[in-house]
Amino acid sequence: MINQAQIILRNEDRLQVMRSYPDKYFDLAIPDFEYGIGEDGESNHSRGGLAEATKFTPKAWDREPPPQEVFDELFRISKHQIIWGGNYFIDKIKKPSAGWIIWDKVNGNTHQSDCELAWTSFDMGARIFRFMWAGMRQGKNIDQGYIMQGNKKMNEKRRHPCQKPRALYRWLYQKFAEKHFRVFDPGFGSGNSAIEAYCFGVAEYVGCEIDEEYYSDAVAELEAAREPLPVFKH
Template identity: 45%
Template sequence: MLELNHFYNMDCMDGMKRFPEKYFELAIVDPPYFDGPNKRGYYGKKINTLNIRRVDYPKIQSWDLPTEKYFEELVRVSKNQIVWGCNYFHHQFGPGRIVWDKCNGESSFSDCEIAYCSLHDSVRLFRYMWNGMMQGKSISEGWIQQGNKQKNEVRIHPCQKPIALYDWILTTYAKPGWKILDTHVGSASSLISCFNNGFDYVGFEIDPVIYQLASDRVETMMAQQSFFRRNAF
């Protein structure tokens, strides 16, 4: 069995086989469901109206869409699941949903993202601004733009989600002592949130370039949090 609190550069299908049934209390996953950003090599229009070039992201080499075997294995190793992009998959999910309102105003991107949640049968809403340099102020005031852009998260992945989103998920759904699984780590926002909130985790990322970028981000963020904790008193 693989170790907890580790981030592995490997295929999640191979990784999940290393764990017994229902080992993780919660899997929070964001599998790839379209390859537009990867084909373009960037997210959004290449040149915006101000003639400013958008940030280029590294080409992601592995955009294999999850198969039914992936979902079967995910359910085997986890007691509960939150699956982003559930509306794009043919898998039969239960009724529970989380809607993330990105508060993106006039943006051409999607107004929200949808996740399946096995922990309830209802629909829950989380509002947090996430549109380029326009990012939310806090979990409690996510629809208000962060005034100091120096506090914005740096994007390293075309489908990056904010740490605040995972903070909200963990504080809303996870219980102390739960082990968290992320099969498609991407930017590692989930792992940083697990660390910040005191949850054990295991993460997988198959792409070596993204894995290295995400590993560097995790190390930097964890070092910052450890510094603040040591100097809190």
């Protein structure tokens, strides 16, 4: 386990971690659960002809969605939730919401999904975040994510087959978190939710990741993080 200031990363099973916290301990939970569609590194690699593609270690964790108990514990320990892939988990969430988040990947005419959806517990209208994320094509910043930043050497490194960009988590914290919040991520993968929590300055962030390779990579990235994501000027 690493504890860097208010950021706690645990190399443990998510259910074991969740069961150790009292009811409504966290102000916000931001899970990016496995969807059960096989995007776990066997065939999902970063793509693009501008540089050598990243080859991920084949895994087998995305063969089925989480069991109901995971969702029950998540709702027990958190006051608010932003659940990525919520459209895959309607039968387990069991709560209607008008407050969906749409991440528009601005990926053009590729074969990849045009967007990803997140169910939220917030009483609001739907919100759209536009940030280009297709292989080597990445957005400039959270305000100009629909524009590709030109220097590929400045691209965020792809470390996880289902990685979400740091810019997305920065936007989430700015929109839905407060400095006094306690935040929970039950499977942080690349570690980007932890890095941006550190940069944003939440009161406490707790994340767990059972895979030792992902955990070690995320710890290294967090320890190297000193400044927020650069803002690229046009």
